[in-house]
Amino acid sequence: MPEVSDLMVFDYILCNTDRRVTKNNYAIRSCIKNCRPQDPQPKPGHPMFVHIDQGSSFYKKTGPEGNPLTGIPDRPNRFCRGFRKTTAKRVIDMSSKKSRHHTLWDNLKKRVPDHIIKHVGRDHVKAAQDRLDLLAQHLTETCPKHFSEEEIHMFDNA
Numbered sequence: 109m110p111e112v113s114d115l116m117v118f119d120y121i122l123c124n125t126d127r128r129v130t131k132n133n134y135a136i137r138s139c140i141k142n143c144r145p146q147d148p149q150p151k152p153g154h155p156m157f158v159h160i161d162q163g164s165s166f167y168k169k170t171g172p173e174g175n176p177l178t179g180i181p182d183r184p185n186r187f188c189r190g191f192r193k194t195t196a197k198r199v200i201d202m203s204s205k206k207s208r209h210h211t212l213w214d215n216l217k218k219r220v221p222d223h224i225i226k227h228v229g230r231d232h233v234k235a236a237q238d239r240l241d242l243l244a245q246h247l248t249e250t251c252p253k254h255f256s257e258e259e260i261h262m263f264d265n266a
Contacts, residue, residue: 110192110263117195119165120177121212121240126164166232171239180246188251193261196247203244204237212237 119127171178176187204211213233216225225233251260 109190113190113192113263114195116175116177116187117191117199117243120171120175120243121199121236122165123168123170123172123236123239124165125167125172166228166236169235169238177243177246180250181242188246188255189259190262191247191260192263196261199240200244200248203241205241205244212240 115127118124180186200206202210202212202215213230216233247260
């Protein structure tokens with residue numbers, strides 16, 4: 109579940125319109141039924157998600173349809189439980205209200221080649237920053253009014 113929560117946060121911020129829990133998303137490792145010891149596929153341990161994406165992001169100013177985080181300003185107590193604490197902290201830290209020097213734009217400029225950033229465009233990155241800022245505000249101001257710290261960050265150690 110923490111991986112699904114992180115995926116929703118990531119896809120909301122980037123406005124990835126073509127991925128859902130059941131689409132462009134695969135689990136690997138672990139075997140639940142019809143397992144054979146000689147089968148090379150199953151590996152011991154917990155399943156892990158592999159997120160496959162063809163790049164359908166940064167297209168809209170609003171969040172992607174079907175993502176529980178889309179529309180949080182209109183429905184403030186929607187989706188407050190189930191964030192990974194480290195993910196929530198990173199979102200808050202990258203908020204433009206928290207810091208002017210560690211925003212999504214600053215992080216992209218440091219890590220992504222200029223020709224890719226030029227292709228995405230500053231306006232689309234700004235829209236992603238706006239969504240990130242909305243999510244940070246949701247996590248710091250709205251959710252604590254409705255839920256305890258333990259409920260909001262239920263995946264503390266995951």
